[in-house]
Amino acid sequence: MAKRIRQIRPKAAKIADVAQLAGVSVATVSRTLARPEVVTEETRTRVLAAVRDTGYTPNISARNLRVRKTMVVLVAVPDIANPFFAEVLQGIDDTLSASGYGLIIANLAGPPEKEARYVDLVCAGQADGVLLLCGHVMRSADRDLRDAHVPLVAACEHIPGESFPQVTIDNVFAARCAARHLIDLGHTRIAYLSGPKSNILEQQRLEGFRQAVREAGIAVDAGLILPGDFTFATGVEGGRALLARAPKSRPTALFAANDEMAIGLIKTIHAAGLRVPKDLSVVGFDGIAYADYCEPTLTTIVQPRRDLGATAAAELIALMTTGKAPARNEIRLPASLVLRDSTCPPRA
Amino acid sequence: MAKRIRQIRPKAAKIADVAQLAGVSVATVSRTLARPEVVTEETRTRVLAAVRDTGYTPNISARNLRVRKTMVVLVAVPDIANPFFAEVLQGIDDTLSASGYGLIIANLAGPPEKEARYVDLVCAGQADGVLLLCGHVMRSADRDLRDAHVPLVAACEHIPGESFPQVTIDNVFAARCAARHLIDLGHTRIAYLSGPKSNILEQQRLEGFRQAVREAGIAVDAGLILPGDFTFATGVEGGRALLARAPKSRPTALFAANDEMAIGLIKTIHAAGLRVPKDLSVVGFDGIAYADYCEPTLTTIVQPRRDLGATAAAELIALMTTGKAPARNEIRLPASLVLRDSTCPPRA
């Protein structure tokens, strides 16, 4: 136990060691590894044998310094603990690592000075590109990021009027579909459970909701727009607010700006003895895994999470390698309304 | 729109530029930045001004090459999409980034060759340390990792007989508590919903379950050990298996080796018209956020996820900086049994 860990790492083999062992020059070793076809069959085998024997692996810092690339991209994510982003991340990781890129994750949930540190990293040439999974990067950091002229791609949150590629779903349209679904079922008193007002996604989803309601000729009741911030807890709050209303004036359906709030709300409604969907139909947004586990299963807009990540990553790779922006700057992936058990027509 | 992104990054300022502008040598610039107290007040201000004016940020690859450190640690995680690990990651991230370390995440969910690539990265000196969140690293890669003599710390899964520090909870003990809770409530026919047989956590939890049952003088019914693999889907399967039994021979309580399975199982039980906890008490394991959202809320063992991550990270930092292993190699953090609504005494 507690066997002392070797404190001094054995001096790793360097390219010169390999060269010496193989009886060639360092250039030949480097070439053998980078473009095997340019060296003789014979030297190639000798060099590769030497590589094996020495256990050589190239020092990446040295290479990076020389070629001025890092093969690393920085991914700024609002909150890794959020399962939604976790899945987007997987898509990113798959694509990126298939092309030999590593990714370093900047988790923005946390003290803001961390954010600054990550931006520094990028500026210091520690990343060849940046993937933004959220619209709100700190103002000052944001400037620095642009000034660094590092290839940049955003995903998930669409920021209007930006010049870098953005991969998102059409939130306005999707929200309109969701609301429309409730309307088609026959609901006319429909509530909306909001995300944080300043959030772009929230704004777009509310807009979609408004459009659908307006199209149906329903007046939007300001009292039915409930405040929230995308968390389970505010979903619970929303449920309480609903229950506080006189039964007559309660909505028969509700559209939540994300799934977590929808689930919190349903829980509260159930606790009060009312049933979803009979007494209240609920539609969510995002399509987190849990939406399919909860009771009742949640009708929701499912975003192609992995695909969003994968596409954004592919876009970034293109940008990093060709250096030019893609033809279409705003890439929209299809989202789908998945019908489950949390919606039904209103009671007669 | 599609404003062409600047293809050639403006040549970033280097230390020599700053030195020239400030009218000092590169050494002085470097010293000013690293140890401000050793230079004159006067030069310091001149240098800092020059740094600002040139927008200089040190090139990290060059620094790494020189000082043979990267200030990056590699975190091997079985599956980032799993919310449990996501929270552990947050703890890691907080601690690591507070000490100026970056982290690169090796997501092992995916093609095994990715794993090899990550190991290469470490061997190539791209990381100063490794944090393992799972016991099962590929055999061959495992060897390479040890051979690289890179500081290593494991968390979450305890691997008996290893020489590197491990930060975990006592799974056997915790599982025993969970089972004990059911026994104390008066249950005598208790089922166990397993994880994958080869998984160490599963083995430890099953062992804890067995101990509790044995202590209570209850015979372990092999038919009540249901197969599973930690996924929601196998939880559902487990539920079906239970329902397939004659009502008389059904257990009155069940301990699931993790929360996701417990939730899947409850869903199935409910769908069949039985109620949790009245007809079946259920205890889970892990304490994922969702365990507190579901209906009924889940009695479970909650692991100190953030703390596991933070402690492991702190341990790794110590190992990387002092180079010596800590006094205690096996660090156990306390887990707690949280009582919620999914358990109650059996019906008379």
Add this chain to the structure above:
DNA sequence: GATGGCAATGTAATCGATTACATCGGCATG
């Protein structure tokens, strides 16, 4: 047989920061 071309390999400059060692000037001490 001289010449040009080409394929294979070697030599050395280079990337940008850190830091051991050298230098310089000033001041205190004997």
Add this chain to the structure above:
DNA sequence: CATGCCGATGTAATCGATTACATTGCCATC
């Protein structure tokens, strides 16, 4: 006044890989 020390700064070696350019030798061509 010479000596030595110290604090501030400069000079240049160094980290390890890549690659432009140089070199070598061989073969084909005239």
